Amino acid sequence: MEILKETVFLLRKEILLEWRQKYAISGIFLYVLSTVFIVYFAIPNIQTQAWNSLFWMVILFASVNAITKSFVQENSNRQLYYYTLVNPQSVILSKMLYNTILLMSLSLLSYAAFSLFVGNPVRDMGMFLLAIFLGSLGFSITFTFISAVAAKASNNATLLAILGFPLIIPILLTLIKLSADALGLMRDSSIDTDIQILVAIDLILMGMSFILFPYLWRD
Amino acid sequence: MIEKQSWWKALGVIILLYVFVMGMVTPLGSGILEVEPRSIESGTQSTFVVNTYNTLQNIESTNAWIRLDSVNAIKAKETKWLSDNQLKITFDIPTYLPTENLTDMYSLIISDPENGAFVRPSALSITQKNVNLEAAANDEAFTNIEGVHIKDKMAFPFRALIYETIRNTYFHVPLWFAMVFIFMASMIQSGQFLRTGDPMHDLNALSFTRVGVLFGILGCVTGAIWAKNTWGTWWTFSEIKLNVSAIAMLIYLAYFVLRNSFEDEEKRARVSAVYNIFAFVAMVPLLFVIPRMVDGSLHPGNGGNPGFGGEDLDNHMRKVFYPAIIGWTLLGMWLSTLMYRIERLNFKLMDDE
Numbered sequence: 029m030e031i032l033k034e035t036v037f038l039l040r041k042e043i044l045l046e047w048r049q050k051y052a053i054s055g056i057f058l059y060v061l062s063t064v065f066i067v068y069f070a071i072p073n074i075q076t077q078a079w080n081s082l083f084w085m086v087i088l089f090a091s092v093n094a095i096t097k098s099f100v101q102e103n104s105n106r107q108l109y110y111y112t113l114v115n116p117q118s119v120i121l122s123k124m125l126y127n128t129i130l131l132m133s134l135s136l137l138s139y140a141a142f143s144l145f146v147g148n149p150v151r152d153m154g155m156f157l158l159a160i161f162l163g164s165l166g167f168s169i170t171f172t173f174i175s176a177v178a179a180k181a182s183n184n185a186t187l188l189a190i191l192g193f194p195l196i197i198p199i200l201l202t203l204i205k206l207s208a209d210a211l212g213l214m215r216d217s218s219i220d221t222d223i224q225i226l227v228a229i230d231l232i233l234m235g236m237s238f239i240l241f242p243y244l245w246r247d
Numbered sequence: 248m249i250e251k252q253s254w255w256k257a258l259g260v261i262i263l264l265y266v267f268v269m270g271m272v273t274p275l276g277s278g279i280l281e282v283e284p285r286s287i288e289s290g291t292q293s294t295f296v297v298n299t300y301n302t303l304q305n306i307e308s309t310n311a312w313i314r315l316d317s318v319n320a321i322k323a324k325e326t327k328w329l330s331d332n333q334l335k336i337t338f339d340i341p342t343y344l345p346t347e348n349l350t351d352m353y354s355l356i357i358s359d360p361e362n363g364a365f366v367r368p369s370a371l372s373i374t375q376k377n378v379n380l381e382a383a384a385n386d387e388a389f390t391n392i393e394g395v396h397i398k399d400k401m402a403f404p405f406r407a408l409i410y411e412t413i414r415n416t417y418f419h420v421p422l423w424f425a426m427v428f429i430f431m432a433s434m435i436q437s438g439q440f441l442r443t444g445d446p447m448h449d450l451n452a453l454s455f456t457r458v459g460v461l462f463g464i465l466g467c468v469t470g471a472i473w474a475k476n477t478w479g480t481w482w483t484f485s486e487i488k489l490n491v492s493a494i495a496m497l498i499y500l501a502y503f504v505l506r507n508s509f510e511d512e513e514k515r516a517r518v519s520a521v522y523n524i525f526a527f528v529a530m531v532p533l534l535f536v537i538p539r540m541v542d543g544s545l546h547p548g549n550g551g552n553p554g555f556g557g558e559d560l561d562n563h564m565r566k567v568f569y570p571a572i573i574g575w576t577l578l579g580m581w582l583s584t585l586m587y588r589i590e591r592l593n594f595k596l597m598d599d600e
Contacts, residue, residue: 173525180518181508190504191522194497195529198537205540222540229532236528240521243441 031121034114038122043129053130056094060086060138068145076149076211083142084204087135087163088196094130095171096188098123099179111245120241124172124234131164155210158223159203166199166230173237176244202226259577266571270417273563277302278405279367282355289375290342292324297334297355300405302362304328309359311336312392313371319345319389320356341388343379350374356392363398365405404561412476416564417571419469423492425575426462427534429455429583430499434527437520449516450594452523453506454586458579460499467492478545487541491533498526498533 046053063086071078099107110119139160142148150156174192178184202222209219281298311323311334325337334357344351355370383389403413433455440448470489471481482489505522509515560568 170529177505177518177522177525180514181505187505187508190501194494194501195526197491197494198529198532201537202540218540225532225536225540229536232528232532233525236525240441240524243517244521246517 031115031118034118035121035125038110038114038118039125042122042126052097056090056130056134057137059093060090060134061141063090064138064141064145067142074146076213077208079142079146079149080204080208080211080213082146083138084163084200084207086138086142087131088167088200090134090138091131091164091167091171092188092192094134095127095168095175096185098127098172098175107245116242116245117238119245120172120176120237123176124168124237127168127172128164131168132161135160135164149211151212152210155219156207159206159210162206162223162226162230163199163203166203166226166233167196169230169233169237170196170199173233173241176237176241180244199226199229202229255577256581259574259581262570262574263578266417266567266574269567270414270571273567274402275301275411275413276400276402276405277362277365278407279355279357279365279370282367282370284371286350286372286374287340289340289344289373292337292339294335294337295355295371296329297336297357299332299334299357299362299365300410301402302332302334304331305359305361309334309357310394311338311358312356312390313338313340313373314354314356314366314392315345315389318391320392321388322390326357339388340373341383341386342375343377343383343386344373344375345380345383345389347378347380349376349378356395358395360396360398363400364395367407401563403564408477412473413564415469415473416560417567419466419473421568421571421575422462422466422469424572425579426459426466428576429459429462429579430527430530432580432583433459434524437523440516440520441524446512446516446594447591449520450590451583451587452520454583454590456499456502456523457586458583460496461582462575462579463492463496463499467496483545486545487538488546491537495530495534498530502526 067074067082067086071082074082139156171188171192174195175184175188178187178191181187202225205214205222206219206226208214278300279297280300283296283298284293287293305328309326309328311326312320314320321338321340323336324339327335329335336357350372352369352372354366354368356364356366358364406413433452436448436452436455440446440452467489470492474483475481484490502519502523506515506519509518
């Protein structure tokens with residue numbers, strides 16, 4: 029219960045911090061908008077298939093950019109201060125939750141921008157929103173944990189991509205399949221299994237980061 | 248002299264020797280390479296020249312059937328061996344066949360006491376001018392397939408396209424199995440390191456990962472050679488299993504990059520142990536779940552199921568295949584203990600300085 033209380037507190041701190049220095053979050057939102065704009069200019073008549081792939085590519089790179097700063101942004105002294113106060117699990121949990129919320133809003137914004145500039149081929153809205161939710165969760169869990177790993181090393185921006193991209197591929201492939209279903213590109217009777225697989229991957233990775241993070245922050 | 252605690256290394260080598268010898272020496276079963284002509288018309292007397300593989304010519308009664316469906320077959324009128332690997336078969340094909348299609352592909356079955364029975368699925372096609380099921384039903388030319396000589400000699404199954412390359416089953420497939428076991432051992436060592444803080448466990452994990460990557464690369468190379476001989480290409484990106492194995496290699500190559508980006512040894516050991524455990528857990532859905540989700544794999548086991556078994560692995564192959572998994576795993580363990588000893592010496596040298 030202590031962890032839960034601490035998590036909520038840290039989550040509020042993250043949001044408050046973001047709210048006070050708005051340049052980081054507005055930077056990310058601007059990044060998404062300009063990427064969508066480039067997609068719009070680069071590919072005039074976009075097919076549904078390409079829409080699906082590009083959408084998730086934009087989300088993927090925006091996520092990496094948004095999450096890189098999770099552990100890098102705060103200097104090590106301040107982190108040391110947190111660690112004397114709270115459980116390490118609360119730290120990683122609050123960061124993951126915060127990043128999930130951030131990525132959700134990022135994805136919804138990209139979706140809005142895509143619909144505005146490129147077109148909106150989504151047929152099954154519920155399925156698409158579910159994909160966005162599970163995707164944000166999965167991206168957030170993986171990249172938050174990997175950024176915690178990368179933050180320990182020098183040269184961590186490159187490291188985040190090297191370590192994170194291969195690990196994200198199972199999630200990304202499942203997501204593209206889910207959203208292809210939502211876009212009416214394919215009818216698949218096994219889509220429920222895919223949702224279960226995605227939820228299972230998210231939960232397993234979350235459990236692993238929960239177990240492993242305490243070993244990571246000790247310095 | 249073999250040390251007492253090294254018995255498993257000797258065991259691994261003996262098992263692998265058995266695998267190499269049995270895997271290479273055991274012949275393929277008899278099979279049908281080619282049937283000439285491939286298509287005929289009904290209501291004629293047709294003579295086929297069949298090129299067979301690993302057969303001996305036989306003066307005794309060689310039987311042959313064209314299998315039409317589960318109850319109907321046409322028995323050969325006459326069979327004659329031209330040489331060890333060539334058989335001439337004459338059939339009287341009735342005018343009407345018990346099928347609603349004008350043209351269909353049928354299997355050819357050959358059987359004799361010396362070579363046993365062997366089949367070529369979809370060996371030839373028969374075209375009939377009209378369909379007359381009633382006439383076909385009353386025709387007495389159609390028989391059951393009876394008196395097939397099943398001969399259980401030690402031989403690997405003869406498969407069209409694969410032929411002799413079926414022996415690669417004892418290299419390509421067990422290397423992947425061994426790779427997964429070795430990565431698992433590496434993960435366990437990393438866990439031990441986090442629990443105890445003993446740097447030796449970290450060096451062990453590093454050695455295991457190196458051998459795992461080596462086995463992964465060997466698995467890719469043996470697979471590429473196999474693909475070149477059966478699919479006609481070294482590598483194809485439309486094949487999901489090739490993609491996921493490449494990604495698995497990337498995950499573990501990133502492990503080495505991560506290790507190299509630390510100056511401090513204790514920190515390097517700790518962070519890479521954490522990543523190693525996380526990477527193994529993330530790799531499991533990649534290797535075992537994703538290939539099942541994607542349809543249309545060229546690998547054996549269809550319908551998106553990468554399972555390996557049934558017709559692809561008969562009892563004679565199991566006798567070599569399962570030992571091969573154990574043998575390759577033990578060899579990997581041995582390799583990694585050698586690497587571990589080098590690493591440990593380096594570690595001690597650094598400490599002394």
